[in-house]
Amino acid sequence: MDFYIYDTSLRDGSQSEDVQLSTPDKIKIALRLDEFGVQCIEGGWPGANPVDNEFFEEIKKYSLKNTKIAAFGSTHHANYKAEDDPTMRALVAAQVPVITIFGKSSEKHALDALRVSPERNLEIIHDSVAFLKQHAETVFFDAEHFFDGYKANKEYALAVLKNAYKAGADTLVLCDSNGGTLPSEVTEIVQILKKELPQAKFGIHAHNDCELAVANSIAALQAGAIHVQGTMNGVGERCGNANLCSIIPVIELKLGKSCLPDKAMLNNLTATSAYVYEVMNMKPFARQAFVGKSAFAHKGGVHVSAINRDSTLYEHIMPEQVGNSQRVLITELAGRSNIVSLARRFGFHLDKDEPVVKGLFHELKTKASLGYDYAAAEASMELLLLRKLAQRGVRDFFNLKSLRVLETKNANGSPMAEATVAVEVEGIVEHTAATGKGPVNAMDIALRKALSSFYPRIAELSLRDFKVRVLTIGQEKKENEEIDLFSNTQQDLVKKSGGTASVVRVLIESADQNGAWVTVGVSYDIIEASWQALADSVTYKLYRDEWRDHNKK
Secondary structure: OOEEEEEOOOOOHHHHOOOOOHHHHHHHHHHHHHOOOEEEEEEEEEOHHHHHHOOOOOOHOOOOOOOOOEEEEEEEOOOOOOHHHHHHHHHHHOOOOOEEEEEEHHHHHHHHOOOOHHHHHHHHHHHHHOOOHHHOOEEEEEOOHHHHHHHHHHHHHHHHHHHHHHOOOOOEEEEEEOOOOOHHHHHHHHHHHHHOOOOOOOEEEOOOOOOOOHHHHHHHHHHOEEEEEEHHHOOHHHHHOOEHHHHHHHHHHHOOOOOOOOHHHHHHHHHHHHHHHHHHHOOOOOOOOOOOOOOEEEEEEEHHHHHHOOHHHOOOOOOOHHHHEEEOOOOOOHHHHHHHHHHHHHOOOOOOHHHHHHHHHHHHHHHHHHHHOOOOOOHHHHHHHHHOOOOOOOOOOOOEEEEEEEEEEEEOEEEEEEEEEEEEEOOOOEEEEEOOOOHHHHHHHHHHHHHOOOOHHHHOOOEEEEEEEEEEEEEEEOOOOOOOOOOOOHHHHHHOOHHEEEEEEOOOOOOHHOEEEEEEEOOOOOHHHHHHHHHHEEEEEHHHHHHHHHOOO
């Protein structure tokens, strides 16, 4: 392989303010990254906390195919010799093939942070690396604050690298610790270092404070570095680290170099990104390059018309190369080409001048003017299209006969909602009632109870998220407020909506073991809008299950 991928999601990534990883979480991510093909995974700092200690013990129970585990730590304390230092001992005790230590490459940091002389700092770096080389297969030296230190005192920063290299460091990793370096500076400095230390191997560890971590990483690789450190999805302290979900495909697809054991592994990038988001309990960033939901989404009619002829006109790679997929959005900006493209995705080959396309286009335009957002609610869009074409198993799985929602209080005086639902399924009427935390929760529980005897697999359905927007008539695009349906009563919603001059749009995100989807409802009445979105959600689940079962036969 041309470049070495070093993942620090479990250590540097866990320093993100919204990430808390348990030992099982770290094991799950490590195994998934090994399967994806990452060469090295930094597991944590031995001795720093119980989770990291447990990880290094637990990971030994697994046979890793593609990756090596690294332990991370600092150079030894100035008051100790390397062999007596607790950090050094903990790193050795982790019994991993790779050890990474960071040391101060900035004279200012040596004086102000470590409070040692610049000369003593050089001794500490040399002795730390030399000691660890006796106990580990590979030692990486992370030159902390290197670029800032180099720009302030290049002779000293260079002396730091030379001391680490003489002590046996396998790779000298240049850290843009404050994230303030420009790509042009990275290129120039790496090229100079290659001349100063022609036998040394260089790496890059960039932070994203100026939104340049990926650019700086690629600049370093193009200038001669062979090792790149980063995190999945760019998670990390402050603004995050260099995003490996961008760096890896840039290396493989743009630079024409290799960093994965098998190029086919790149097809798993989007799924791996999503998995890490899930384990870290983070919401995926839709506009993330390569792997985001919106990375290959097309909204404007001109764009869609072009990609229907040749996808490369508006896509820099084939989405499938990174495991993503093209999406065509249906909005008020959409043309008939969007509908034709969407229908093609479901197996229907239509012409944009066909009456059904013109009719659907008019209907969509009308609904968009009323506040329906089909760009966000693709499941509702799919149901609308398939119903219009009278195809592919979309039917009335149930018909609503009556619905009533009351707001009351429980025995403790806390607000609660009660929903009574009557639905008809194949001529049989089922009448149920349920209480819940808010009207949507109550309707959801009642509807499930009513349908469970007819469709047992509805138990697999879970509602992940509710969003409500208040839309002023004639100003639908001015979405001024998001409301929590679980904590607001209907009277509160009416007050917030500006009275009778407003409508509300409800988006419901649902999921089962096969994926997630979003549905929409719009009405002057919050209950009616919620019911529309909820009914579409359940219908979509039942339709997908029937279609999947049919295709298995």
